[in-house]
Structures are given as structure tokens and as C-alpha cells.
Amino acid sequence: MYAVEVRDHIMIAHSFKGDLFGPAQRLHGATFVVDVAFFRETLTPENVVVDIGRAHDALKATLGPLNYRNLDEIPEFAGQQTTTEFLSKHIFDRMAAACRNGDLGPGSDGIVKIRVQLHESHVARAWFEGPVTVA
Numbered sequence: 001m002y003a004v005e006v007r008d009h010i011m012i013a014h015s016f017k018g019d020l021f022g023p024a025q026r027l028h029g030a031t032f033v034v035d036v037a038f039f040r041e042t043l044t045p046e047n048v049v050v051d052i053g054r055a056h057d058a059l060k061a062t063l064g065p066l067n068y069r070n071l072d073e074i075p076e077f078a079g080q081q082t083t084t085e086f087l088s089k090h091i092f093d094r095m096a097a098a099c100r101n102g103d104l105g106p107g108s109d110g111i112v113k114i115r116v117q118l119h120e121s122h123v124a125r126a127w128f129e130g131p132v133t134v135a
Helices: 020-023 052-063 082-099
Strands: 002-014 028-040 113-119 127-129
Touching: 002 052, 028 052, 028 082, 052 082, 082 113, 082 127
Parallel strands: none
Antiparallel strands: 002 028, 028 113, 113 127
8 A cells, every 4th residue: 555644733722621631621732743644555647646735735724724723712613522533533534525526636536545643742642544435
């Protein structure tokens, strides 16, 4: 299986509810390094997995509405615990849609799987990985 990965980052604020989260129940900030990997069985006729520039543009467009925001104030996330795992799936859904919509350019229809990893720190990360057809 071939893969290409692009990277960006976001800076957010959020809080959690429930004893499980201890001090993270208070408003706090996080900087996430975000890696998105695209997988395919064979290369395109141009010998690439995906257009890296378009993949990076799609990632920037996905992260833009989250960057420098308090996630507690985003209506779409109302009632949600915006954990690292949750955000991984949120970003995955948008990147998979970009792939299905052809936003990644010619050959994006050959992408079979995407993995979105959020690095919360140098010692912790979470990810969501699945077929492009998952929404």
C-alpha cells in the first residue's frame, strides 16, 4: 500500500465536563500537530498517491474554522466533548469528503483509506483511520 502524508497544526481552547477529565474541566489551550495520511493500492499514472499541494490545501481549509477558536463556542460542537479522538474523526470526515468530491485532484478516486492523527504533545496522540467511504 502506498501512502502520502501532509501536516499542519491548530491552536484551540476548550474544556471538558466530568470527573474523568480532572483539571481539564477548566478552560485550557492545546496546540495539535495534525497529520493526514492518504493510502492507495497503486499509484496514479503520474506515479503519485495524491496531489500533495491539493491535499495540504484541503487540510488547511478543514482546520481554518477551528484554529484560534474556543471549541466550546462552536455551535456544531454543542454538547460534545471535543477530545483529541473526537477531533480526529471530525477532521477525517471533512478530508474524506474532500477526497470523494474530487477536491484533491485527479486520481483522488483511488484513495482507499485515510488516517488522521492529532499529536497532543510529544508523549500523546490519537487518531481515526478508515475507508474514504466512511462518513
